Amino acid sequence: MSTSKNNTPAAPSASAVPSSPREPRYTPAEIEPKWADLWAANPDLYGAEPASSGKPKYYVLEMLPYPSGQLHMGHVRNYAIGDALARYMWMQGYNVLHPMGWDAFGLPAENAAIKNNTPPRQWTIQNIAAMKQQMNRLGLAYDWRNEVTTCLPDYYRWNQWFFIRMFERGLAYRKKSKVNWCPECATVLANEQVIDGRCWRHEETLVEQRDLEQWFLRITNYAQELLDDLSKLDGWPEKVRTMQRNWIGRSEGAEVEFAVEDSEQADEHPSRHAGTAVLPALEGAVTLNKKIPVFTTRIDTIYGATSIQLAPEHPLVKEFAAANPRLADEVTALLEQQKKAREDGDVGAIEKHGVFTGHYAVNPFSNERLPIWVANYILLDYGTGAIMSVPAHDDRDYEFAKKYGLDIRIVVLPHRTPEGDGEKEESILPFTAENSLLINSGDYTSLGNVEAQHKMAAFAEQHGFGKATVTFRLKDWGISRQRYWGTPIPMLYCEKDGIVPVPDEQLPVLLPENVAITQQGGSPLGKLPEFVHATCPKCGGPARRETDTMDTFVDSSWYFYRYTSAKNDKAPFDSAAIDYWFPIDQYIGGVEHAILHLIYSRFWTKVMRDLGLVKNDEPVARLFTQGMVIRNGAKMSKSKGNVVSPDDMIARYGADATRAYALFAAPPDRDLDWQEDGVAGVSRFLGRVFRFVTRHADRAADGTSSQPTATSQALQRKLHQTIRKITEDFGGRWHFNTCIAAIMELVNVLTAAESQIAAGEVPSPILAAILRDLVLLLAPFAPYLACELWEQIGGQGDLLRAPWPKFDEALAREDEIEIPVQINGKLRTVIRVAAEANQDTMRDTALADEKIKAGTAGKTIVKAIVVPGKLVNLVVK
C-alpha cells in the first residue's frame, strides 16, 4: 500500500533520514533485567487492592503450571495473553487480581526422586524457584503476595478440610469397584484421566481394570446442575461447553425389570440355537426370582424386544457361567475381545459377538419369553449393564440379530407409511427415528411413540417393574491415589468405630518426608508404621490411617479461591474477598483441560456454595482457550526434537520480543507456528520504536506552539485510528496479532515522517503527546521497552497505572477517502472524494474520471450502485 493512500506525508528521501552513528542501540539484555529487578523488589507494584477499596474489580487468571522446572512456549503464550490483558485492565483503572501459583503435587516429583535420589519436596521447591525466575525474567506482572503452592501444608490442609466436609454430607464415600489402573504410574486414574483406554500421562500405556476399594466424590449428585448451568456460561467457548455436555451424557429413558425364568425351566432349552426365537407366552406357574433391570431410551419399542443382552461382566452371567463351563469359556472370549478393542483404542468398531446363555427372561409387557444372551458390545458401567434388544429399531441390535438370526419385529413405523406394505417396511430397517406410530404393541398400538413412552413408563411404575429414569454417562470422581506425593486423605479406620474422619483440630495430616519411594506400587505411606498407626478420636483405641493420597486435580479445583487470601490460616479463604472477586472475569488456558480440570472446578464451586462458603454458582465467567504452539507442523515435544526454549529466545531477542512474537504470529485462539525469524522481526520492530522515541524524547520539554500542521494532523489521525483498533480488540475480539501489526503501521508512518519532523513540521507538544500514547499502546505487549521509554519521555508515575490513551473521534477522522470504482464489478480506477461525500458527488466524480469515460464509451449505464464511503459500481451494457 502506498503511503499516500493513508493521506500521510510522502516518504522522505533516504538522505533525509538521520542516521547518526551515535544513535543508542536497543539492548533488551540490559534494559529488561534492570526493570525485572526493580519489579521483584516491589511486590506491591502488581498487587491487587483489597476488596474494601470499592473499585471495580477484574480477576484475570491463567492456569497454574505444574513445576516441571522449565517453562515451555505454551506457557509463554498463555501468560503473554493474560499479562497483556491484566496490564490493559490496570491502565483502564480496574483493581486487577492477577495471581500465580504452582500445581505442585504429582507423579513427576516422585519419578525424579527415584531417578535422582532427591526428595520430591526439594525437587519441587527447586523447580518452583527456577520457574519463578523465568516468569520474572519474562516480565509477567503477578501478585506474588498471594502465591499458592499446593504441596505445602498451609494449602493442602484445606483439601483435607473440604474432604471431611464432603464426607460429613455423604459427598465423599468409599466403595469397592472396578477402577482404572495405570501400571506406569502404579496408581488408579479417574475416568477423566483415561483417554482411548490409555493413561493421560502415558500415551503408550494401556490402562488395566482392577477391583479396589477407593474414595469417591459424588460429582454425579451435581450432574444435572453441571449440565443445566452450561447454558449460563455464555462467556465460554461453545466447543468446551459441548465437550462437557457430551461428557455428562444425560439420557432420558426408563428402567424396566425383566424376570428371569427359573433355571430348571431353562434346562429344557440347553442348545444355543434355541435362543434364536421368541417363544410363546408362558403358561402356568413358573418361578421368577431373579430380575434383570434394563435401561432403555425407547420403552415404546418394548414389544419389539426379541432378546435380552447382558454385559460379559454382568453378575448374572457369572452365575450362569458357574453352572456351565462351556458358557464360561465363551464369556471369557467375549471379555478378551473387549479388552483387545480397548487396547487398539477402537472400542466403537469391535465386531459384535455374543452367546446364548440357555436362560430366558419374561417381557413384562407382552409376557413373552426372551432368550438371554451375553454380548461383547454391552458395557457393564453404563445404565444397568443389560439391554432389551430391539433389532428392528436399533442399529446395533439389528446388526447383532442379523448375524445370529434373531427375530426382528417391527413395532413402530413412520407416520406416513401405508400399513401392510411389508416389503417397504423391510427396506427401512433398522428404523430408529423418533416421531413414529406404534403397531403390534398391545394396548399401545397406534399411539404416537412419545405418548407411548410416557404411558408405558407409568404402567411399569404402577405395576412395580420399572419407571421413567435418567441416566448419566458421568461417573463419580475416584480420587484415591496409591502414591506418595499428594494430599493425605484425612481418614482413620478403627476396628470399633469404622471409618472416622480426622478431627479438624488435628489438621493438617502432614505428609511425612522420610519416605522411601519406589515404583513397586502400593501406597508408599503404608510402609511407614509411625504414619499408619494412629489413635481413634472416638474411642481412643488404635486406628489405622488411610495411606492413599488425593488426586492432584483436587488441588486445582479450588486454588483460584485461595489466591484472594492465601495467608488465611483459619479458613480456606476470606468470604468477603470471594464475594468481591468472584466469579473470575477471565480464565485463560489450554483446551486440554476442557473436561478434567474445568468440570471438577465447577463441581467444587457448587459444593462450596452448598456448604455456604461462596455465593457464586460458577467459578469462571469467561473462559479463553488458546491454541497450541507448534513448530514444523507438530506440537513441540522432546521426542520430535522441535522444542524451542523460552530461555534461548529471551537470551537472543529479549523477553519483550519473545512475548510480542507469541501474540503477533497468530490470533490467540489458533495454533501458532513458531518461527524464529519472526521473533527476530519483532525484535527489529521494537528496536525501531526504541530509536524513534529516543531520538525525539527531549522534544516534550521545548515550549513551541501547539498549532497543528498538515503533518501533525496526519500523524495524529493514524495514532487515534490505532488507539481505536486496539481498544476495541481488548474489548472482546482479542486479535492481538493485528493489534501489534497496527502499532507497526503507526511506527512506519511516524518514521516515514522523519524528515518533516526534523524540519519542524510537527509541533513539539503534539509530537510529545504522540510519543506518550505510542508508549502506552505498547505497554501491554512489550512492557519492558514501554517502561524504559516511559522513563525517557519523562512519564509521570508508574506506567502500569497510567491511564490508557483516550480515543478521539475528531482526530481520527479522515477528510478525504479513496473510493474504488468498478465497471460491471471489475475494478477500473480509484477516485478521491471527501469522506462525507454523498451519492451524487461520488457518482459524478467517478463518471468524470478519464478511465471510467474510456471504459463506458459507447455503452449504456444501466445502473449505478453508489455506496457512500465504500464504492461505486457501474453496470453497463
Added chain:
RNA sequence: GCCCGGAUGGCGAAAUCGGCAGACGCAGCGGACUUAAAAUCCGCAGACCUUAGCGGGUCGUGGGGGUUCAAGUCCCCCUCCGGGCACCA
C-alpha cells in the same frame, strides 16, 4: 459414524457488517551507508499474458454449483487437514 474448528502468495497471516484480496511480519530481490561485513535506512515483490517502455489485460482465497450490481465472506454439494466424542442402550 456424529459434533466442532480450519484450508488465502515461497512462509506466518490480514480483510470485524457482502464492497479495492494479500494489511503487518518473515524469507527473497535491488539500492544507500561501509575499505568490507554486521547493524541500519530506502525501494521492489500473487500468478500468467502483453508492451521497447509507460502501461494494458486475464486469472486468482481447497474443488463444483448457486444467490447478488458485487462473494474469501451468504446458500447447497464435495475433498483434505486438525481436534473432540463414539457400540452410552
